[in-house]
Amino acid sequence: xxxxxxxxxxxxxxxxxxxxxxxxxxxxxxxxxxxxxxxxxxxxxxxxxxxxxxxxxxxxxxxxxxxxxxxxxxxxxxxxxxxxxxxxxxxxxxxxxxxxxxxxxxxxxxxxxxxxxxxxxxxxxxx
Numbered sequence: 001x002x003x004x005x006x007x008x009x010x011x012x013x014x015x016x017x018x019x020x021x022x023x024x025x026x027x028x029x030x031x032x033x034x035x036x037x038x039x040x041x042x043x044x045x046x047x048x049x050x051x052x053x054x055x056x057x058x059x060x061x062x063x064x065x066x067x068x069x070x071x072x073x074x075x076x077x078x079x080x081x082x083x084x085x086x087x088x089x090x091x092x093x094x095x096x097x098x099x100x101x102x103x104x105x106x107x108x109x110x111x112x113x114x115x116x117x118x119x120x121x122x123x124x125x126x127x
Contacts, residue, residue: 014052014053015037015038015040015042015053015056016037016038017035017036017037017042018035018036018037018038018063018064018065020036020063020064020065020066020112021112021113022065022066022067022068022112022113022114023035023036023064023065023066023067024036024067025067025068025069025077026069027069027074027077029073029074030074030091030094031045031046031047031094032044032045032054032074032094033045033046034067034069034077034079035067036063036064036065036066036067036079036081037056037064038063038064039058039060039061039062039063039064039081040056040057040058040060040064041056041057041064041067041077041079041089042055042056042057043055043056043057043096045094055095055096057077057079057089057096057100059079059085059087059089059099059100059103060079060081060082060083060085060087061081061083061085062081062082062083062110063081063082064079064080064081065080065081065082065110065111065112065113066079066080066081066111066112066113066114067079067080067114068114068115068116069116070116070117074091074094075090075091075092076088076089076090076091076101076116077089077091077096078114078116079114080110080111080112080113080114081110081111082110082111084105084107084108084109084110084111085103085104085105085107085111086103086104086105086106086107086111086114087100087102087103087104088100088101088102088103088104089101
């Protein structure tokens, strides 16, 4: 048996982006870049000293085709995929709060583009 002990440091973490037209979106207020990566949404902050993928959001059963941040503030992210679902992800302090907050499953075929808008109500913003 060959044994070698050495110190290792993390230099880079990456995952490739899907080749889709609406597969990436930047949120200036959080500095996070979200992009479609296989069946995941990858979160990347390129302004850090060591840029890396911070998280991959799992929830789609097929390839993710589109992602969009809700404006303003980056508190929510919307993604759509080949599974026909649109998922809404909630964020606090630049971190995802866990599993998808909401799932919209009204499509029989792939979701290829999403657009999200914040609508004001008498009690505050509603999405």
